[in-house]
Amino acid sequence: MTVAAATATAWRHRHLLDVDVLSPGEIGLVLNGALGMTEVVAGGSARTATLRGVGVTTLFYEASTRTRVSFEVAARRLGAEVVNVTAGASSVTKGESLLDTVRTLEALGARMLVIRHSGSGAPYLAAGQFGGSVVNAGDGRHAHPTQALLDLYTLWRHLAPDADPAGPFLAGRKVAILGDALHSRVARSNLWTLTSAGAAVWICGPATLIDGFGAWATGGIGGSRPFTVTTDLAAALADADAVMALRLQRERMTAGLLPSLAEYAARYGLTRDRLSTARPGALVLHPGPMNEGVEIAPDVANGPQSVVTEQVANGVAVRMAVLELLNAARIAP
Amino acid sequence: MTVAAATATAWRHRHLLDVDVLSPGEIGLVLNGALGMTEVVAGGSARTATLRGVGVTTLFYEASTRTRVSFEVAARRLGAEVVNVTAGASSVTKGESLLDTVRTLEALGARMLVIRHSGSGAPYLAAGQFGGSVVNAGDGRHAHPTQALLDLYTLWRHLAPDADPAGPFLAGRKVAILGDALHSRVARSNLWTLTSAGAAVWICGPATLIDGFGAWATGGIGGSRPFTVTTDLAAALADADAVMALRLQRERMTAGLLPSLAEYAARYGLTRDRLSTARPGALVLHPGPMNEGVEIAPDVANGPQSVVTEQVANGVAVRMAVLELLNAARIAP
Amino acid sequence: MTVAAATATAWRHRHLLDVDVLSPGEIGLVLNGALGMTEVVAGGSARTATLRGVGVTTLFYEASTRTRVSFEVAARRLGAEVVNVTAGASSVTKGESLLDTVRTLEALGARMLVIRHSGSGAPYLAAGQFGGSVVNAGDGRHAHPTQALLDLYTLWRHLAPDADPAGPFLAGRKVAILGDALHSRVARSNLWTLTSAGAAVWICGPATLIDGFGAWATGGIGGSRPFTVTTDLAAALADADAVMALRLQRERMTAGLLPSLAEYAARYGLTRDRLSTARPGALVLHPGPMNEGVEIAPDVANGPQSVVTEQVANGVAVRMAVLELLNAARIAP
Numbered sequence: 001m002t003v004a005a006a007t008a009t010a011w012r013h014r015h016l017l018d019v020d021v022l023s024p025g026e027i028g029l030v031l032n033g034a035l036g037m038t039e040v041v042a043g044g045s046a047r048t049a050t051l052r053g054v055g056v057t058t059l060f061y062e063a064s065t066r067t068r069v070s071f072e073v074a075a076r077r078l079g080a081e082v083v084n085v086t087a088g089a090s091s092v093t094k095g096e097s098l099l100d101t102v103r104t105l106e107a108l109g110a111r112m113l114v115i116r117h118s119g120s121g122a123p124y125l126a127a128g129q130f131g132g133s134v135v136n137a138g139d140g141r142h143a144h145p146t147q148a149l150l151d152l153y154t155l156w157r158h159l160a161p162d163a164d165p166a167g168p169f170l171a172g173r174k175v176a177i178l179g180d181a182l183h184s185r186v187a188r189s190n191l192w193t194l195t196s197a198g199a200a201v202w203i204c205g206p207a208t209l210i211d212g213f214g215a216w217a218t219g220g221i222g223g224s225r226p227f228t229v230t231t232d233l234a235a236a237l238a239d240a241d242a243v244m245a246l247r248l249q250r251e252r253m254t255a256g257l258l259p260s261l262a263e264y265a266a267r268y269g270l271t272r273d274r275l276s277t278a279r280p281g282a283l284v285l286h287p288g289p290m291n292e293g294v295e296i297a298p299d300v301a302n303g304p305q306s307v308v309t310e311q312v313a314n315g316v317a318v319r320m321a322v323l324e325l326l327n328a329a330r331i332a333p
Numbered sequence: 334m335t336v337a338a339a340t341a342t343a344w345r346h347r348h349l350l351d352v353d354v355l356s357p358g359e360i361g362l363v364l365n366g367a368l369g370m371t372e373v374v375a376g377g378s379a380r381t382a383t384l385r386g387v388g389v390t391t392l393f394y395e396a397s398t399r400t401r402v403s404f405e406v407a408a409r410r411l412g413a414e415v416v417n418v419t420a421g422a423s424s425v426t427k428g429e430s431l432l433d434t435v436r437t438l439e440a441l442g443a444r445m446l447v448i449r450h451s452g453s454g455a456p457y458l459a460a461g462q463f464g465g466s467v468v469n470a471g472d473g474r475h476a477h478p479t480q481a482l483l484d485l486y487t488l489w490r491h492l493a494p495d496a497d498p499a500g501p502f503l504a505g506r507k508v509a510i511l512g513d514a515l516h517s518r519v520a521r522s523n524l525w526t527l528t529s530a531g532a533a534v535w536i537c538g539p540a541t542l543i544d545g546f547g548a549w550a551t552g553g554i555g556g557s558r559p560f561t562v563t564t565d566l567a568a569a570l571a572d573a574d575a576v577m578a579l580r581l582q583r584e585r586m587t588a589g590l591l592p593s594l595a596e597y598a599a600r601y602g603l604t605r606d607r608l609s610t611a612r613p614g615a616l617v618l619h620p621g622p623m624n625e626g627v628e629i630a631p632d633v634a635n636g637p638q639s640v641v642t643e644q645v646a647n648g649v650a651v652r653m654a655v656l657e658l659l660n661a662a663r664i665a666p
Numbered sequence: 667m668t669v670a671a672a673t674a675t676a677w678r679h680r681h682l683l684d685v686d687v688l689s690p691g692e693i694g695l696v697l698n699g700a701l702g703m704t705e706v707v708a709g710g711s712a713r714t715a716t717l718r719g720v721g722v723t724t725l726f727y728e729a730s731t732r733t734r735v736s737f738e739v740a741a742r743r744l745g746a747e748v749v750n751v752t753a754g755a756s757s758v759t760k761g762e763s764l765l766d767t768v769r770t771l772e773a774l775g776a777r778m779l780v781i782r783h784s785g786s787g788a789p790y791l792a793a794g795q796f797g798g799s800v801v802n803a804g805d806g807r808h809a810h811p812t813q814a815l816l817d818l819y820t821l822w823r824h825l826a827p828d829a830d831p832a833g834p835f836l837a838g839r840k841v842a843i844l845g846d847a848l849h850s851r852v853a854r855s856n857l858w859t860l861t862s863a864g865a866a867v868w869i870c871g872p873a874t875l876i877d878g879f880g881a882w883a884t885g886g887i888g889g890s891r892p893f894t895v896t897t898d899l900a901a902a903l904a905d906a907d908a909v910m911a912l913r914l915q916r917e918r919m920t921a922g923l924l925p926s927l928a929e930y931a932a933r934y935g936l937t938r939d940r941l942s943t944a945r946p947g948a949l950v951l952h953p954g955p956m957n958e959g960v961e962i963a964p965d966v967a968n969g970p971q972s973v974v975t976e977q978v979a980n981g982v983a984v985r986m987a988v989l990e991l992l993n994a995a996r997i998a999p
Contacts, residue, residue, distance in 0.1 A: 055406070066770050069749055073721070073775050076747060081409060083402055100623055100634075104399050107645035109406050290766055312773035388739070414742060416735055433956055433967075437732050440978035442739050 009166065011325045015127045015134040018143040019192045020222070027152065027196060028166025033321030034153050034314065035165075040077060050324050051078035057110035059101065060137070061087045061117045066288055066312055067137050067147075071114045074319035083110065102126045111330065112323065115139075120185075133326040141183050147287055148189035150318040152197060154311050155242055158283055168198030176202045176236040176278070178270060179246035179295050180209045182257075186287045187246060195225035202228045204236035205246075205268060208257040233268060234277065242283040245270045245296045261294050271297045275305065283307050342499065344658045348460045348467045351476040352525045353555070360485065360529060361499025366654030367486050367647065368498075373410060383657050384411035390443035392434065393470070394420045394450045399621055399645055400470050400480075404447045407652035416443065435459045444663065445656065448472075453518075466659040474516050480620055481522035483651040485530060487644050488575055491616055501531030509535045509569040509611070511603060512579035512628050513542045515590075519620045520579060528558035535561045537569035538579075538601060541590040566600070570607060575616040578603045578629045594627050604630045608638065616640050675832065677991045681793045681800040684809040685858045686888070693818065693862060694832025699987030700819050700980065701831075706743060716990050717744035723776035725767065726803070727753045727783045732954055732978055733803050733813075737780045740985035749776065768792045777996065778989065781805075786851075799992040807849050813953055814855035816984040818863060820977050821908055824949055834864030842868045842902040842944070844936060845912035845961050846875045848923075852953045853912060861891035868894045870902035871912075871934060874923040899934060906944040910951040911936045911962045927960050937963045941971065949973050 009025030019027075040048060056075040060068050068084070075082045085105065098117070105113060111132040115123050120140030127134040138144040155175070156165055163169035175194050181187040181203045194201050203213050213229045220226040230236055237243065252258050275284065284296075284306045292298045301308060342358030352360075373381060389408040393401050401417070408415045418438065431450070438446060444465040448456050453473030460467040471477040488508070489498055496502035508527050514520040514536045527534050536546050546562045553559040563569055570576065585591050608617065617629075617639045625631045634641060675691030685693075706714060722741040726734050734750070741748050751771065764783070771779060777798040781789050786806030793800040804810040821841070822831055829835035841860050847853040847869045860867045869879050879895045886892040896902055903909065918924050941950065950962075950972045958964045967974060 057402075065751055065767065066774065069723075069751065069771070069774050072749060073747075081406075083405060085398055085402065097623075097625065100621070100625075101398065103642050104621065104645050105402070107642045108399065108402050108649060288766070288770065290763075292763065292766075309769050309773045312770050316774060390735075414739075416738060418731055418735065430956075430958065433954070433958075434731065436975050437954065437978050438735070440975045441732065441735050441982060 011329055014132075014326065014329045015123075015136075016145050016322055016326060017123050017127060017134065017136045019145045019148050019189050019196075020143075022193075022196075024168075024196055025166045027149070027193060028164065029325060030149050030318060030321050031153050031156055031165035033324060034150075034317040035157075037317040037320040038314075040317075040320070048077065049079040051075060051080035051112075051327055054078075054080045054111050054327060055083065055109040056080040056112045056114065056323070057083045057085060057105050057108075058114045058137070059085045059105065059116070061115075061122075062138070064116060064137075066315070067116065070312070070315045071135070071137060071319055074316050075112075075114075075323055077316070078320055078323060080112070080323070081109075083108075098122060098125060099129050102129045106130055106132065112327065133330045135322065135326065138185055140185065141188070142185050143189045144185040144287075145189055146315065146319055146322055147186050148193040149322065150311055150315040151186075151190055151244070151285060151287075152193045153314050153318050154285065154307055155194075155199075155283065156197075157314075158307065159241060170194065171198035173198070173241045174200045174202065174239055174279075175242045175244065176204060176240040177244045177246065178233070178236065178268060179205050180248050180252060181205055181213055181246065182209045182211055183249060183252070184246050190244065191221050191227060195221045195227060200228070202230065202236040202240070204230050204233055206258065206264070207231050209252070233274065237274060237278045240278040240282050242285060243270060243275065243278055244285040244287075245290075247287060247289065248291055248295045250291075261291075265294050269293075269295055269297060270300050272299055272303070275300055281305060285311060288312065344662055347465075347659060347662045348456075348469075349478050349655055349659060350456050350460060350467065350469045352478045352481050352522050352529075353476075355526075355529075357501075357529055358499045360482070360526060361497065362658060363482050363651060363654050364486050364489055364498035366657060367482075367650040368490075370650040370653040371647075373650075373653070381410065382412040384408060384413035384445075384660055387411075387413045387444050387660060388416065388442040389413040389445045389447065389656070390416045390418060390438050390441075391447045391470070392418045392438065392449070394448075394455075395471070397449060397470075399648070400449065403645070403648045404468070404470060404652050404656075407649050408445075408447075408656055410649070411653055411656055413445070413656070414442075416441075431455060431458060432462050435462045439463055439465065445660065466663045468655065468659065471518055473518065474521070475518050476522045477518040477620075478522055479648065479652055479655055480519050481526040482655070483644055483648040484519075484523055484577070484618060484620075485526045486651050487618065487640055487647050488527075488532075488616070489530075490647075491640065492574060503527065504531035506531070506574045507533045507535065507572055507612075508575045508577065509537060509573040510577045510579065511566070511569065511601060512538050513581050513585060514538055514546055514579065515542045515544055516582060516585070517579050523577065524554050524560060528554045528560060533561070535563065535569040535573070537563050537566055539591065539597070540564050542585070566607065567610060570611045573611040573615050575618060576603060576608065576611055577618040577620075578623075580620060580622065581624055581628045583624075594624075598627050602626075602628055602630060603633050605632055605636070608633055614638060618644060621645065677995055680798075680992060680995045681789075681802075682811050682988055682992060683789050683793060683800065683802045685811045685814050685855050685862075686809075688859075688862070690834075690862055691832045693815070693859060694830065695991060696815050696984065696987050697819050697822055697831035699990060700815075700983040701823075703983040703986040704980075706983075706986070714743065715745040717741060717746035717778075717993055720744075720746045720777050720993060721749065721775040722746040722778045722780065722989070723749045723751060723771050723774075724780045724803070725751045725771065725782070727781075727788075728804070730782060730803075732981070733782065736978070736981045737801070737803060737985050737989075740982050741778075741989055743982070744986055744989060746778070746989070747775075749774075764788060764791060765795050768795045772796055772798065778993065799996045801988065801992065804851055806851065807854070808851050809855045810851040810953075811855055812981065812985055812988055813852050814859045815988070816977055816981040817852075817856055817910070817951060817953075818859045819980050819984050820951065820973055821860075821865075821949065822863075823980075824973065825907060836860065837864035839864070839907040840866045840868065840905055840945075841908045841910065842870060842906040843910045843912065844899070844902065844934060845871050846914050846918060847871055847879055847912065848875045848877055849915060849918070850912050856910065857887050857893060861887045861893060866894070868896065868902040868906070870896050870899055872924065872930070873897050875918070899940065900943060903940055903944045906948050908949040908951060909936060909941065909944055910953075911956075913953060913955065914957055914961045916957075927957075931960050935959075935961055935963060936966050938965055938969070941966055947971060951977060954978065
């Protein structure tokens with residue numbers, strides 16, 4: 001970031017509920033912050049103290065390994081006191097309302113609340129009630145802001161490491177997002193951040209799984225940043241600099257949206273042959289967990305172009321940066 | 334507490350299994366201790382070191398958010414090393430006996446054991462086996478001592494903040510406990526502590542849910558402290574200084590004790606209209622989690638007279654005080 | 667260990683997947699290390715710092731109290747940063763592959779991975795992928811190396827406390843292992859370590875539960891250390907210095923391997939009468955959790971000859987020693 005940009009930008013948000021409110025400058029703050037955290041993360045053992053003693057509670061109503069542990073590790077590395085609450089072992093099974101749970105966790109000492117919920121918008125409800133900071137760790141089909149930010153960070157480090165992260169550093173780049181966009185909070189959040197950074201984004205999947213995106217694409221993200229929607233996989237992959245395969249939920253089959261997993265794999269699975277039609281060395285991303293052999297072939301998932309494991313590691317650094325920014329905003333006068 | 338009282342009282346218990354063995358002086362020690370912890374709790378980040386390195390294990394055979402996290406946060410703030418064991422993910426699912434589990438946890442380093450169990454009396458069994466301190470975090474219908482102590486602490490701070498917490502500071506005060514007293518360990522423990530502090534306690538609910546309390550009320554708590562039992566909600570609420578609504582378990586319906594939730598809400602739910610018949614500004618308590626719209630109306634649960642969230646925060650301070658007192662007794666010669 | 671032995675032995679393993687690769691000298695290193703840790707463990711609160719900041723993740727695909735908590739406590743006492751992942755609350759329920767999970771946990775900061783899995787060999791798969799150290803905490807019927815090492819440590823301290831732990835300190839001693847050897851990773855791992863230390867090992871149980879061990883016994887452990895297999899309980903117990911009762915899984919009944927639990931208890935349960943036919947003061951071991959009244963009578967399980975609880979405490983010390991040895995090998999050039 002140039003000095004001018006850096007001094008002109010301040011982080012204004014106490015909560016991180018979606019990426020749609022982040023300015024390019026704020027996105028740049030997250031990415032720059034994550035870059036600084038990377039050294040800490042790489043060390044494995046180093047800890048900083050910016051969240052020393054701050055109560056961070058993870059509240060997960062949906063199963064998760066990587067996201068929950070990623071936030072836990074990030075918060076602990078910043079010195080926070082982490083409490084984990086999952087739906088299975090909690091009062092949630094007694095029918096307690098989300099708002100009561102949020103009030104209770106705050107009274108128990110939580111100052112930052114990381115929440116995953118199957119209901120789109122649930123973190124907004126929580127934020128309306130919570131006196132500290134709420135971080136959306138995935139809500140229904142709606143948003144998964146830290147996932148989009150870690151994806152963007154990963155692309156920044158590979159495609160434009162010397163560019164200003166607050167600027168259009170993906171201008172001239174094409175990113176293809178493949179699969180079940182309809183049910184994907186990852187796709188929705190990535191559309192905002194990728195277009196904000198200037199990328200040409202292509203959404204591609206069977207017609208039943210991209211339903212409704214056509215109208216949005218025409219209007220454009222934020223009313224001004226169009227993207228492309230297609231069922232034509234060859235067109236989506238052509239000259240792509242990065243390809244993101246989305247997880248295919250098995251329950252889509254029972255809902256009648258797909259004939260079979262095999263059919264999906266045959267028509268839209270990201271195989272080595274298909275990947276070869278993208279730009280040479282195109283990056284392969286996946287938000288995980290992967291269904292290898294369905295939306296992505298094993299040799300692609302684990303091949304030289306895959307940055308899937310790097311995404312996971314970057315997630316810790318990005319979440320450290322986000323927690324630090326939110327905490328500073330939380331305690332600001 | 335007066336100086337004379339303070340010097341005359343010593344905490345004698347290695348375990349906290351019920352409140353029925355606590356003298357007024359010992360109750361005063363808990364409440365005074367909690368008051369001292371409140372500053373630490375309010376700070377959010379401060380930690381003391383009186384339990385530095387002490388192994389505290391929570392062993393929960395029943396689901397819980399607030400109580401388990403409350404003990405975890407309390408113990409960590411005192412510097413303890415906390416291990417959480419829940420029935421779902423443990424050898425309990427393999428049929429291991431409670432006593433074997435207790436012996437195992439002690440051998441693994443636990444010095445204080447916080448246990449919740451569906452069997453009334455289970456913590457007594459545990460205490461008979463365990464070399465350290467056992468804290469009852471709720472056993473069947475029997476007792477929930479730290480809940481009663483945090484309720485008492487909450488009433489003390491609101492109704493008689495300058496009074497000696499070892500004395501009859503609720504003398505002349507009326508507390509109404511509404512609902513399913515029959516199955517409530519919270520009601521049973523509160524009867525002991527509230528009458529110990531001098532309160533006039535009214536238990537009120539449908540006849541099927543207060544069955545057997547009449548005989549106890551006549552004999553009196555500890556054979557000497559009578560209370561009142563009634564199905565007449567208006568009588569119970571009249572001039573009450575505090576009203577505690579109990580959680581109504583949905584499974585009471587299937588057991589034939591209630592015709593329906595709607596019927597219960599209509600006849601015994603704590604609504605704003607009904608609350609207005611209590612003393613002006615009467616405090617509203619609930620042990621949580623609440624069934625809003627059943628035993629308590631949403632506008633009462635979240636209204637200006639509700640101290641429900643405060644109860645949760647006070648629970649951390651009270652549990653810190655309890656853990657500190659028990660730990661001192663545990664390591665005393 | 668003599669000075670000569672100590673200087674001649676170095677720990678060569680980055681992973682601990684089975685005990686079959688451990689030389690007597692390496693076993694001695696673990697046992698000596700555990701002896702040094704015992705003081706730390708006995709203190710209850712002391713911590714060392716050899717794993718300061720090292721990410722240790724427990725990944726349990728099967729329920730466990732003692733083993734999971736034992737590793738957690740051991741790692742924390744060494745200063746590690748522990749993350750717990752269980753199958754129930756993780757992406758495992760979404761069908762993520764073991765290898766993806768392992769890669770993900772490493773990217774999230776795990777440097778040591780403690781894994782329990784129902785599939786024999788799963789930790790080997792994990793080790794092939796993981797850049798740090800993998801510890802097998804039990805895989806299918808195959809191996810449970812830290813259990814065998816803690817059993818051996820327990821026998822060393824009782825039967826030959828002054829002997830070199832790298833030598834044949836159980837020579838002339840007889841150890842009987844009773845019950846369901848067929849499905850027992852504990853029995854398999856103990857066969858290696860007990861015979862390595864020179865013990866005469868007898869495997870005894872109903873024919874259906876020791877099937878296949880006869881051929882192995884004749885060939886000998888490692889092709890050179892024979893043991894005895896029999897259905898004759900009296901012969902197995904005669905003059906035994908130690909008796910280890912194995913847990914009987916209830917599901918063996920439904921598999922048709924046993925007529926009933928009562929029948930098993932009557933014929934092979936370790937009762938006081940039967941124990942009296944072993945050497946006076948013979949030690950009683952059990953890996954836990956126990957089915958009291960089935961494979962072991964309650965008065966034996968909790969009697970004066972039982973070292974079951976001691977095994978659990980020793981498990982923490984042994985695992986501290988193992989983690990320290992593996993970590994040193996992991997970071998060695």
